[in-house]
Amino acid sequence: MxxxxxxxxxxxxxxxxxxxxxxxxxxxxxxxxxxGLNAHQLQLLSDSALEMQFEPGQSIxxxxxxxxxxxxxxxxxxxxxxxxxxxxxxxxxxxxPGDDLGWAWLxxxxxxxxxxxxxxxxxxxxxxxxxxxxxxEEDHEFGYQLMKRIATVATQCLRSVQLRLAKCTDPxxxxxx
Numbered sequence: 001m002x003x004x005x006x007x008x009x010x011x012x013x014x015x016x017x018x019x020x021x022x023x024x025x026x027x028x029x030x031x032x033x034x035x036g037l038n039a040h041q042l043q044l045l046s047d048s049a050l051e052m053q054f055e056p057g058q059s060i061x062x063x064x065x066x067x068x069x070x071x072x073x074x075x076x077x078x079x080x081x082x083x084x085x086x087x088x089x090x091x092x093x094x095x096x097p098g099d100d101l102g103w104a105w106l107x108x109x110x111x112x113x114x115x116x117x118x119x120x121x122x123x124x125x126x127x128x129x130x131x132x133x134x135x136x137e138e139d140h141e142f143g144y145q146l147m148k149r150i151a152t153v154a155t156q157c158l159r160s161v162q163l164r165l166a167k168c169t170d171p172x173x174x175x176x177x
Contacts, residue, residue: 024049028125033072033100033149041142044135045127052126054078054118060101063115067104068130070150073097076122080114080160089115093160100153105129106136106146107154 025046028034034042052071054060060071063082077096081089092114095101104112106129136143 022046024051024125027051027074028072031072031125032098037145041139041145044132044139044142048128048131048135049125052124054122054124056118056120058118060116060118061112063112065112067102067107067110067112068128070100070102070105070127070129071124072127073099073101074123074125076124077119078116078122079119080116082114082161093156094119100150102129103150103154106133106150 025042028046028049029037029042034045037045051074054076060078061067061069073095075097077094078099078101079091080093080095080101081091084090101116101124102112104110132146136146
């Protein structure tokens with residue numbers, strides 16, 4: 001069966017700048033985390049994204065590594081952890097569907113503050129943070145919209161860390177709840 005030139009190019013990963021018929025674009029547009037973004041902003045996100053899956057126990061990223069990506073969890077659960085000398089990995093927060101994972105890509109010095117590990121089979125949308133940072137610099141409205149969303153996530157994460165630190169006075173309360 002013959003295909004036209006655009007279909008052949010798409011087979012090799014090519015997409016037109018405004019090709020909003022892509023399933024990934026539609027998946028991103030349907031996520032509450034991105035509610036309120038316009039079509040151009042959603043296209044910028046989809047141009048820097050792909051779907052990824054993780055198996056239970058699989059590391060997604062490690063504390064101290066470069067922050068150059070982030071994820072939106074579609075299915076499954078992920079635990080954010082930090083290593084505490086003498087205690088090993090301490091769970092800080094458990095994330096699930098709809099949650100953003102890996103907000104440090106947007107903030108200097110661009111290093112991950114916590115480790116992330118899949119607790120169960122986990123399906124995500126992976127975003128190239130480095131590329132999105134460049135697009136945020138070029139399109140300040142896009143950057144502002146992402147900053148608002150990521151700042152909310154970062155604040156929630158910091159609150160979880162505070163609660164975990166409060167429990168550090170009683171080691172029996174360090175288990176993940």
